[in-house]
Amino acid sequence: xxxxNDPPLPQPDLLAAIPRLRRYARVLTGDVNRADDLxxxxxxxxxxxxxxxxxxxxxxxxxxTIMHNVFVNQRALARRDQxxxxxxxxxxxxxxxxxxxxxQYTRVELTELVAHVGRLPTDQRxxxxxxxxxxxxxxxxxxxxxxxxxxxxxxxxxARAKLRLAFADAPAATPLKVVK
Amino acid sequence: MNPLPVxxxxxxxxxxxxxxxxxxxxxEEALAHDPALADWxxxxxxxxAALRDALDPWLEEQIPERLLVAxxxxxxxxxxxxxxxxxxxxxxAATLLLGLAIGWYAxxxxxxxxxxxxxxxxxxxxxxxxxxxxxxxxVEVWAPEEKRLVTWxxxxxxxxxxAPDLNGTxxxxxxxxxxxxxxxPTAMFMYENADKQRLSLQxxxxxxxxxxxxxxxAVENGVGVFYWIEDNCSYALSGNLDRGQLLAVGRVxxxxxxxxxxxxxx
Numbered sequence: 230x231x232x233x234n235d236p237p238l239p240q241p242d243l244l245a246a247i248p249r250l251r252r253y254a255r256v257l258t259g260d261v262n263r264a265d266d267l268x269x270x271x272x273x274x275x276x277x278x279x280x281x282x283x284x285x286x287x288x289x290x291x292x293x294t295i296m297h298n299v300f301v302n303q304r305a306l307a308r309r310d311q312x313x314x315x316x317x318x319x320x321x322x323x324x325x326x327x328x329x330x331x332x333q334y335t336r337v338e339l340t341e342l343v344a345h346v347g348r349l350p351t352d353q354r355x356x357x358x359x360x361x362x363x364x365x366x367x368x369x370x371x372x373x374x375x376x377x378x379x380x381x382x383x384x385x386x387x388a389r390a391k392l393r394l395a396f397a398d399a400p401a402a403t404p405l406k407v408v409k
Numbered sequence: 410m411n412p413l414p415v416x417x418x419x420x421x422x423x424x425x426x427x428x429x430x431x432x433x434x435x436x437e438e439a440l441a442h443d444p445a446l447a448d449w450x451x452x453x454x455x456x457x458a459a460l461r462d463a464l465d466p467w468l469e470e471q472i473p474e475r476l477l478v479a480x481x482x483x484x485x486x487x488x489x490x491x492x493x494x495x496x497x498x499x500x501x502a503a504t505l506l507l508g509l510a511i512g513w514y515a516x517x518x519x520x521x522x523x524x525x526x527x528x529x530x531x532x533x534x535x536x537x538x539x540x541x542x543x544x545x546x547x548v549e550v551w552a553p554e555e556k557r558l559v560t561w562x563x564x565x566x567x568x569x570x571x572a573p574d575l576n577g578t579x580x581x582x583x584x585x586x587x588x589x590x591x592x593x594p595t596a597m598f599m600y601e602n603a604d605k606q607r608l609s610l611q612x613x614x615x616x617x618x619x620x621x622x623x624x625x626x627a628v629e630n631g632v633g634v635f636y637w638i639e640d641n642c643s644y645a646l647s648g649n650l651d652r653g654q655l656l657a658v659g660r661v662x663x664x665x666x667x668x669x670x671x672x673x674x675x
Contacts, residue, residue, distance in 0.1 A: 237589040241532055243480045248468040251476070255467065265473055272479035284593070339463040342456065360425050361457040362464055367427060382418040389421065389453055 235280045242288045243272070249363065250292055256358050257300055259347050267303070271296040290365065293373040297355065304351075345395045353388035356381055415439040420446065424453035482589075530636055533611050533645035534629035536588050536597060541607040541648075547599050548584030558585045562596040568642070570612050572598045573665040578658050580608055608648040608655075610662060615641045624659060626652060635659040639666070 250271060254264035274295050275282070282291050346354060352374075359370045360381075367385075371378045415436050422428035423436045440447040540547045550558040555572060563569045565587050572582055580600035588595045588611070595613040602608075615638060627634050633655050636645040644666075646659045 236594055237482060240480065240482075240589045241535065244472075244477075247472050247476055247480060248470070251470070251472070252464055252467045256464070265476060268476055269479045272476065273483075276482045334459045334462055339459060342459050343463050346460065357460075360421075360427075361460050364425075367422070367425075382421060385421050386417045389456075392456060393449075393452060 236284070238275060238279050238282065239288065243275075243292075246289045246292050247272075249289065250296060253293065253358060253363065254296060254300075256346065256354065256362075257296075257351065267296060267300055270299050270303070274299055287369070290369050290373050293359065293363075293365075294375070297374055341396075342392075345392055348395075349388050349391060353384045353391070356384040357388040360385055415446070420450060421453070424450050425457065529613075529643050529645060530625075530627045530634045531629050532595075533609075533634050533636065533647050534627075534632035536595070536611060537607075537609045537632050537634075537647035538630065540586070540588075540597065540599065541609060547607065548597075549586035551584040552582040554584075555582060562587060565594055566596055566612070566614060568614060570596050571666070571669055573610065573662045575600050575608070575658060575661060578661055579603065580658065583607070606648065606650065608646065608650070608658060611643075611645045611647070613643055615643050624656070624663075626656070637663065 247268065250268045251264060254267040254271075255261060258264045258267055271292060275292055278295065282288065346357065349357065355374060356370060359365045359373065360367065365373065367378060367381050371381050374381070419428060419432055419436050423433070428436060440450060550561065552558075559570060559572060562585060572585065575582070579602045581602070583599040583601050585596060585598040588597050593614045595611050598610045598612075600608040600610070624635055624637050627636070631649065632647050633650060633652060634645050634647045635655055636643060637659075638644070644662070646655060646662060648655055648658075650658075
């Protein structure tokens, strides 16, 4: 492979993206070290695949796509080898450590919220994170996760319904019937 | 149940601030008539904000070195000798950037698309600081191999570049290297004077036609940068010199490039 013949990735943008990649990875894996492994693999993959990045397009969204793919592949391998237990299979909330910061929310509330998010199925967790925390457009999320826009919306709905249920013992779904 | 055709997707988009403007009125009317819907939206927004509040502090953590190395790309990993200082430089660059870049990220992308070279000056200053600060290996190819350097960089950039002769200003060519640009690779030539002050000239192809830009001056992170655009190429002359000194050198560079441009190609 002729690594040196492809134009390099813009490193200032790459560096600027790392904190967000780490955060996303941490929510995906529920573990600080595994998250950084995932980020490292993602960066390595990004360099390998850099000819696929369109110069001038949103590097961060492209990196989220790569991270998603690396994560899905690694999880599939781990399942096959039964070396790791997926977060989805159990309660991964012990892995979460919420930074303490004085804000308008209590620490208990935040810890509980993040623990509930950690228990969401990965596909719903990804969409919720990208929409609520990374504030990506739904269209960008669909591109990043390589799923149709309708799937983004339904996963988001289900994620929010689950959180609502977890917190309130309230009606599980939105108080609406879906109208086509 | 409210009869208005407001969907789940509408509510989510409204809560996330992404609802199409044409739907906002319908959703807001539904919310006004149905406290359960209003409660759902308030709840979703509250949780968005709480989640950001919970997870934003992670963004301020120091980036582990192994990730800085991974971000530097495979070429760096292959050169253990170069790695240590480059890692340090990256750590410094990352610290500088984190403050600037996170908040400015989206804006920079927009500016760059519009052809406003704001990012170029910042990048030029950063690149200069990164390499000029390295005593032992500021360049990849040294001045004695100037011919090879110029040929190599011209090939990589896809157009002919030249290292101006700045001996008249007291600055001798140290050498050069290829550096990552935002959209296009950038050639960098490094110069040094008797006082060990260093200057760098960075050249790259403009991605969009930005027209001609007269000399502009900016100070980024303490590094003075003169930049200009000509013939769809951006030039940035960076150094820890005062504005007058830098401008004097800049005029020499500009004059030589103009003379080259005017001269018939061999």
